[in-house]
Amino acid sequence: MVEEEFDVYIEDEEGNVVMDETVKSLENGFIDLWLPRDKTYQTTITHDGKTVESELSTFENDDTCITTMQFM
Numbered sequence: 001m002v003e004e005e006f007d008v009y010i011e012d013e014e015g016n017v018v019m020d021e022t023v024k025s026l027e028n029g030f031i032d033l034w035l036p037r038d039k040t041y042q043t044t045i046t047h048d049g050k051t052v053e054s055e056l057s058t059f060e061n062d063d064t065c066i067t068t069m070q071f072m
Contacts, residue, residue, distance in 0.1 A: 002029050007046040010056075012039050 003024055008031070010019040018041060025031050035041060040057040056066065 001025055002027055004047060006031060008033070009044040010035070011042045
C-alpha cells in the first residue's frame with residue numbers, strides 16, 4: 001500500500017494520546033513511527049474503512065519493525 005493515507009491513533013499505558021494523525025505510507029509501503037522507549041502502546045490504524053488494533057512496546061528486546069498487522 002504505497003503512498004496511501006492512514007489514520008493512526010496511539011495511546012501509552014497511562015491513557016495519554018501519543019499520536020492522533022493521518023500519515024502517508026512511504027514508497028516502500030511502510031509507515032515510520034518513532035515512539036519513546038520502555039513503554040507499551042495501544043495502537044489503532046484505519047484505512048479505507050478497515051481498522052487494525054495492536055499492542056506495541058518499545059523495550060530493549062522488542063521488535064523494531066512490525067509487519068504482521070492485517071486490516072479486518
